[in-house]
Amino acid sequence: MEEIFEKSQLENQQPTSKKADNALKPVDVMSIKNAAQYVNQKLSAKGYFSNKPSKLKQLLLLSLDSSELIPENAENFEISEKVYENDRNVMNIIYSLLNSAEISKQFKETALKKMADKDAEIELLKSEVERLNAKVDEKERHIQSLQLDMIKADLQAKHYQTMLNNVNAKNKEQERTFKLYSEEVKRELRRNELEVDRLESKLSNMNKRKASPRDDEGVEQKRQKFDNDRFLSLVEENSHLQHDLNKLVGVLLRLQKFLKSFGQLNSNNKVPSTFIPTDNELLAIDHHNFDLHKYDLILFDLLKPLNGDSIDDTFKFKKNNQTDKDQEIASLRNRLSEMEQNYERVLATMEQWKTYRKQK
Incomplete structure (x- = not known):
């Protein structure tokens, strides 16, 4: 088609003459006819004509x-060269417009396709951005959760540290209190031991001063007076012994109470600051109404769980029976020694317990 139009345009440019016009008319008509057929087919295919x-x-x-x-x-109408030229120009213009429209259509389709591809790529990128944003949000939530866990862990660590400090302070206070109590018990035991030694020495001196029997009446009266005085002194000493026994029983009662509560040091129980009876408490004891048998049983019950052995009844000697008293004093000294040994074992147990607590 383009070749036909080019031929037509070349023919248009050649010099015109009547002879030449007559020679070119069949070619012009054929090219115009072919061009018209092509253009009409295109226009019809595109729907430019009515049905x-x-x-x-x-x-x-x-x-x-x-x-x-x-x-x-029609019979009288003569087709001139201008008519052919006009028809050729019309066909060329329509053909060019059709080509331009086709090119524009293809360009538009290409542009639309590219735009669609770009839109699809944009949507894909948007979805990827949304996915990444969701992932970032999830990471931020996880970081916030970790930060909250860290804050909780710090608070819990501070709480445990406070508890540990309180426990350490409590342990130090208990150790200090127990140390004071231990020293007080040691001093009291030492005082009791010295008192027993004093009584033993006094009884021994009294035995040495015992006079030999005489036949004369004056000597007998003096001896009776001496015996009466010695009896009165023994009664007084017996009262002192009863008073000392009260002190010893009071110490043992408090010591037993402490030993029972010693295994509960981890609770809120506190070691008493003092276990030894005060002077006012001792003065309040009425030794005249002292029940020897009752306190003998109390002492027996107290010493039995400490020694693990059965203990014979004590303080059941007759009045003025010096041998029984000497034996009883010796027995008291032995038991006092056993109590000191038990006390040392208690201290050793305390040290082991402290070591175990530190290791734990």
Whole structure:
């Protein structure tokens, strides 16, 4: 088609003459006819013509369709060179416009396709951005959760540290209190031991001062007076012994109470600051109404769980029976020694317990 149009344009540029015009008319008509057929097919395919029967179905050219365009004067109408030139120009213009429209359509389709691809890529990138944002949000929530866990862990660590400090302070206070108590018990035991030694020495001296029997009446009276005085002194010493026994029983009662509560040091129980009876407490004891048998049983019950052995009844000697008293004093000294040993074992147990607590 383009070759035909080019031929037509070349023919257009050649010099015109009547002879040449007559020679070119068949070629011009054929090229115009071919061009018209091609253009009409394109226009018809694109739907530029109406489907109504009364309407034209193609473009009509004066050089080709003069009988249809001017039927009343078709026989007398002479087609001139300008008519052919006009029809050629019309076909060239329509052909160029069709090509331009086709190119524009292809360009538009390409552009639309590229735009669609870009839109799809944008949507894909948007979805990827949303996915990454969701992942970032999840990471931020995880970081916040970790930060909360760290804060909780710090608070818990501070709480445990406070508890540990309180326990350490409590342990130090208990150790200090127990140390004071231990020293006080040691001093009291030492005082009791010295008191027993004093009583033993006093009884021994009294035995040495015992006079030999005489036959004369004056000596007998003196001896009776001496015996009466010695009896009174022994009664007084017996009262002192009863008073000392009260002190010893009071110490043992408090010591037993402490030993029972010693295993509960981890609870809120506190070691008493003092276990030894005060002077006012001792003065309040009425040794005149002292029940020897009752306190003997109490002492027996106290010493039995400490020694683990059965203990014979004590303080059951008759009045003025010096041998029984000496034996009883020796027995008290032995038991006092055993109590000191038990006390040392208690201290050793305390040290082991402290070591175990530190290791734990």
